[in-house]
Amino acid sequence: MSALAKNYKRKNISFIRGDGSFLFSTDGKKYLDFVQGIAVNSLGHSNKFLIKAINKQAKKVWHVSNAFKIPEGEILAKKLVNRTFADSVIFQNSGAEATETAIKVARRYFYSIGKPKKNRIICIKNSFHGRTLAAIHASGSKKMTEGFGPKIPGFDHFEFGNHEKLKKLINKNTAAIMIETIMGEGGIKVIPNWCIRAIRKLCNKKKILLILDEVQCGIGRSGKFFAFEYAKVKPDIVPIAKGIGGGFPIGAVLMTKKVSKAMIPGTHGSTFGGNPLSMAVGNAVLSQINEKLLNNVNKMSKHFISNLLKIKEKYPNIIKDVRGVGLLIGLQLFNDQTRFIKKLMDNKLLTIRAAENVIRILPPLNVKKSEINLALKIINKVCKELN
Numbered sequence: 001m002s003a004l005a006k007n008y009k010r011k012n013i014s015f016i017r018g019d020g021s022f023l024f025s026t027d028g029k030k031y032l033d034f035v036q037g038i039a040v041n042s043l044g045h046s047n048k049f050l051i052k053a054i055n056k057q058a059k060k061v062w063h064v065s066n067a068f069k070i071p072e073g074e075i076l077a078k079k080l081v082n083r084t085f086a087d088s089v090i091f092q093n094s095g096a097e098a099t100e101t102a103i104k105v106a107r108r109y110f111y112s113i114g115k116p117k118k119n120r121i122i123c124i125k126n127s128f129h130g131r132t133l134a135a136i137h138a139s140g141s142k143k144m145t146e147g148f149g150p151k152i153p154g155f156d157h158f159e160f161g162n163h164e165k166l167k168k169l170i171n172k173n174t175a176a177i178m179i180e181t182i183m184g185e186g187g188i189k190v191i192p193n194w195c196i197r198a199i200r201k202l203c204n205k206k207k208i209l210l211i212l213d214e215v216q217c218g219i220g221r222s223g224k225f226f227a228f229e230y231a232k233v234k235p236d237i238v239p240i241a242k243g244i245g246g247g248f249p250i251g252a253v254l255m256t257k258k259v260s261k262a263m264i265p266g267t268h269g270s271t272f273g274g275n276p277l278s279m280a281v282g283n284a285v286l287s288q289i290n291e292k293l294l295n296n297v298n299k300m301s302k303h304f305i306s307n308l309l310k311i312k313e314k315y316p317n318i319i320k321d322v323r324g325v326g327l328l329i330g331l332q333l334f335n336d337q338t339r340f341i342k343k344l345m346d347n348k349l350l351t352i353r354a355a356e357n358v359i360r361i362l363p364p365l366n367v368k369k370s371e372i373n374l375a376l377k378i379i380n381k382v383c384k385e386l387n
C-alpha cells in the first residue's frame with residue numbers, strides 16, 4: 001500500500017531514465033514523452049547543458065537566504081528584463097506562487113497609490129492559475145474549490161468569450177484582469193490576438209492592470225518568448241514558471257516599474273524562491289531559448305499541426321478540432337479522451353488530458369522532426385483502431 005495520499009490518479013508506470021524526447025520505464029520500455037512534465041522540461045530530459053550547469057553550481061553554493069545578494073538571480077532577472085516588457089522580477093518556486101504574487105502585486109500597487117479598495121481581480125471562469133487557495137478561487141472552478149471554503153473574496157468571473165459580461169464586471173473596485181494568454185488546462189483554448197488587444201485597451205481605459213498568466217504558454221512554448229507577443233501588447237504583470245526551470249522548480253513574476261515600486265522591503269518574500277541552485281539552472285535554460293530554438297518550435301509546430309489536420313480529415317468522426325500555438329497543441333475529440341490517451345500510451349506515446357475532451361501534446365522545444373513523425377504515426381494508428 002502506498003504511503004502517498006490519493007490526491008492524484010496516477011498511471012501505473014514509472015521511469016528510471018529520460019533522454020531528450022524519450023523516457024525509459026522501469027519495465028524496460030521506451031516511450032516518446034510528449035508530456036515533458038506538463039510543459040516543464042522545455043529542453044527535454046537529461047539535457048547535457050543543464051546537467052553541466054546544475055553540477056557546476058552544486059559544487060559552489062545551493063542555497064542562501066534572500067537576506068543576502070544572490071548574483072545568479074541578479075543575472076537571471078536582468079536577462080528576463082532585457083528580453084521582455086518587464087522592469088523587475090520576483091522569484092518564486094512554482095506557478096501557483098507566481099500567480100498569487102501577481103495578485104498581491106496588483107493589490108499592493110493600488111494600495112500604494114492610496115486606493116486600497118481597488119482590489120478585485122477579474123478572471124475567466126474555469127481558467128487555471130494553480131492550486132493554492134487564492135488561485136483556485138481565481139479560477140472559480142467548482143471542481144477545484146469544492147470543500148475548500150470559505151470562499152476567498154475578491155474575484156469576479158466571466159465566461160470565456162463573453163466580452164459584454166467582462167465589461168459589466170469592471171467597477172471602481174477592480175484592480176486587474178487576469179487571464180492565461182492561452183488556456184492550457186482549460187483545453188488549449190487560444191485567446192485571439194484581437195481579443196487580447198481589446199482587453200489591453202479596456203484596461204487602459206479603466207485604469208486597471210493586465211495580468212497575463214504565461215506559466216504554461218510562456219518561455220518559448222508558443223514559438224515566441226511570450227505568447228502575448230503575437231498580439232503585440234504589453235501587460236503589467238506576468239507570472240511564469242513551468243518552462244523556465246527546465247525541470248527544476250522555479251516560478252517568477254515579471255512586472256513593470258510602475259507596479260514594482262509598490263513592492264517595498266517586507267511586502268513579499270520566499271525562503272526558497274530564487275536560490276543560487278535554481279537560478280543557475282534558470283540561467284542555463286534561458287541561454288538556450290534563443291532564435292534558433294524558437295525557429296525549431298515554429299517549424300515543428302507547422303509540421304505537426306498540418307499533419308494532425310490531415311489525420312482529422314481522415315477521421316472526422318473521432319477528431320473534432322486541432323488547436324494550439326507553437327508546441328502547445330490540443331487534439332480535441334468528440335468523445336471522452338481517456339481511452340485514446342490509454343491507447344497512445346500502449347503504443348509508447350505519452351500525452352496528457354485537458355478540459356473539453358482535449359488531449360494535450362507538449363513535446364520539448366528542441367524536438368526533432370523524426371520524433372514528431374513517430375507521434376503522428378502512433379496517433380494515426382490509434383485513430384484507425386478506434387474508427
Ligand SMILES: *Cc1c(COP(=O)(O)O)cnc(C)c1O
Binds near residue numbers: 096180184
Ligand atoms: C500549471 C499552471 C499554474 C500552476 O503552476 P504550479 O507550478 O502547478 O503551481 C498556473 N497557471 C497556469 C496557466 C498553469 O498552467
